[in-house]
Structure formats: C-alpha cells, structure tokens
Amino acid sequence: DQQVKQNSPSLSVQEGRISILNCDYTNSMFDYFLWYKKYPAEGPTFLISISSIKDKNEDGRFTVFLNKSAKHLSLHIVPSQPGDSAVYFCAARGSGSARQLTFGSGTQLTVLP
Amino acid sequence: DSGVTQTPKHLITATGQRVTLRCSPRSGDLSVYWYQQSLDQGLQFLIQYYNGEERAKGNILERFSAQQFPDLHSELNLSSLELGDSALYFCASSRLPENTEAFFGQGTRLTVV
Numbered sequence: 517d518q519q520v521k522q523n524s525p526s527l528s529v530q531e532g533r534i535s536i537l538n539c540d541y542t543n544s545m546f547d548y549f550l551w552y553k554k555y556p557a558e559g560p561t562f563l564i565s566i567s568s569i570k571d572k573n574e575d576g577r578f579t580v581f582l583n584k585s586a587k588h589l590s591l592h593i594v595p596s597q598p599g600d601s602a603v604y605f606c607a608a609r610g611s612g613s614a615r616q617l618t619f620g621s622g623t624q625l626t627v628l629p
Numbered sequence: 630d631s632g633v634t635q636t637p638k639h640l641i642t643a644t645g646q647r648v649t650l651r652c653s654p655r656s657g658d659l660s661v662y663w664y665q666q667s668l669d670q671g672l673q674f675l676i677q678y679y680n681g682e683e684r685a686k687g688n689i690l691e692r693f694s695a696q697q698f699p700d701l702h703s704e705l706n707l708s709s710l711e712l713g714d715s716a717l718y719f720c721a722s723s724r725l726p727e728n729t730e731a732f733f734g735q736g737t738r739l740t741v742v
Binding site for chain 1: 671
C-alpha cells in the first residue's frame with residue numbers, strides 16, 4: 517500500500533523552462549511534506565518542505581505547492597538548470613508519536629542544455 | 630558533505646552471512662534513522678533511534694536489528710542474509726526526533742551473492 521506516490525518515473529525539461537514534479541498521498545494524517553534531491557552515488561539532500569497548514573512555500577528557484585483537498589504536492593523549479601538533473605523524492609511525515617518519513621519512489625529529472 | 634558518515638560504502642557478502650553497517654550522525658544530532666532503498670524503489674523506513682533509545686520502527690525484518698551507542702553512532706545488523714536484502718542502506722540524522730529535516734549519509738551498497 518503506497519501512501520506516497522510519484523507517478524512519473526522520469527521528466528525531461530529544457531534548460532530555462534519550468535520543471536514540475538508531482539506527488540500524491542493517501543494518508544490525510546500526514547502533517548509535513550518534504551522534497552529531497554539525490555545525485556548518483558550520494559545520499560538524498562533536503563531541498564524544501566511545507567507544513568500541512570500552508571499551501572505554498574518558496575525558496576529561491578524552488579516552490580512547493582500543497583493541495584490538501586486533492587492530497588497533492590508539487591515542486592516547481594524555475595528556471596531549470598542542468599545541475600538540477602537528479603532524482604527527486606517527495607516524503608511525508610506522520611503526525612503520530614512515530615514521525616517517520618514515508619517516501620515516494622522518486623522522479624528522475626533531466627534538464628537538457 | 631552532509632556530515633553523516635556511513636561505513637563501509639560497499640559490501641559484498643554471501644547468503645546466510647551477517648553484516649554490520651555503521652553510521653556516525655552529524656555533530657549534535659541525537660536522532661538516527663535507517664532506510665533501505667531497493668532497486669527502483671523509494672526509501673523504506675526501517676528504524677529510528679533518539680539519544681540511545683529506539684523511537685520508531687518501520688518495516689524492519691526480524692533478521693535485522695539496530696542500536697545507538699552512547700557516543701550516538703549507530704549500527705544496523707543484518708543477519709541470515711538473503712539475495713533480496715541487496716539494497717542501498719541509508720542512515721540519516723536530525724537534531725530533534727520530529728524529523729522535519731534529516732541529513733542523509735552516502736549510503737552503504739550491500740550486495741548479497
């Protein structure tokens with residue numbers, strides 16, 4: 517039972533354009549959402565997060581949008597750069613006493629020069 | 630460099646064997662998490678320790694165990710290894726147990742032959 521789903525295994529975008537990565541979740545008890553970026557042979561790196569009480573969080577070129585009614589999360593990267601090419605994981609934190617993260621399966625973003 | 634150190638980076642072992650993976654968290658971080666990433670899968674949460682005590686358990690097999698020592702480093706022990714245990718094992722750490730931003734190590738790639 518996948519509680520966090522990233523339905524697009526891969527995405528290609530031209531340099532300078534917008535990249536939109538999507539994530540859906542099923543558990544309405546998640547209270548915090550995070551995006552991680554992962555380069556080959558490295559561990560995931562925290563990118564940006566959003567609390568369930570907000571609908572948008574922005575950090576430079578990265579913006580995360582949360583639509584609670586649709587149980588949908590998206591990461592926008594504008595403008596996209598070749599160095600953004602990586603696997604992006606969305607993760608959701610449980611709101612109970614055990615606040616572990618549940619990860620999606622990841623989306624490989626390729627930014628073409 | 631996330632500040633989280635995992636050793637070894639690579640491990641090849643035979644079925645039925647036992648291995649120990651080691652993690653040193655970032656300086657000052659009290660919480661350690663272990664994750665397993667199998668091929669083309671998201672990160673599966675295994676277990677969390679906070680200041681030496683087990684805090685949360687995920688999909689960790691009975692053949693697997695972990696502990697966090699007084700100096701806060703952690704070890705993940707995998708025994709009676711099977712081919713299906715081949716995966717990347719990540720350790721992450723955070724200052725607080727609430728898991729709003731965890732820093733990941735580079736991972737240990739375990740291959741069971």
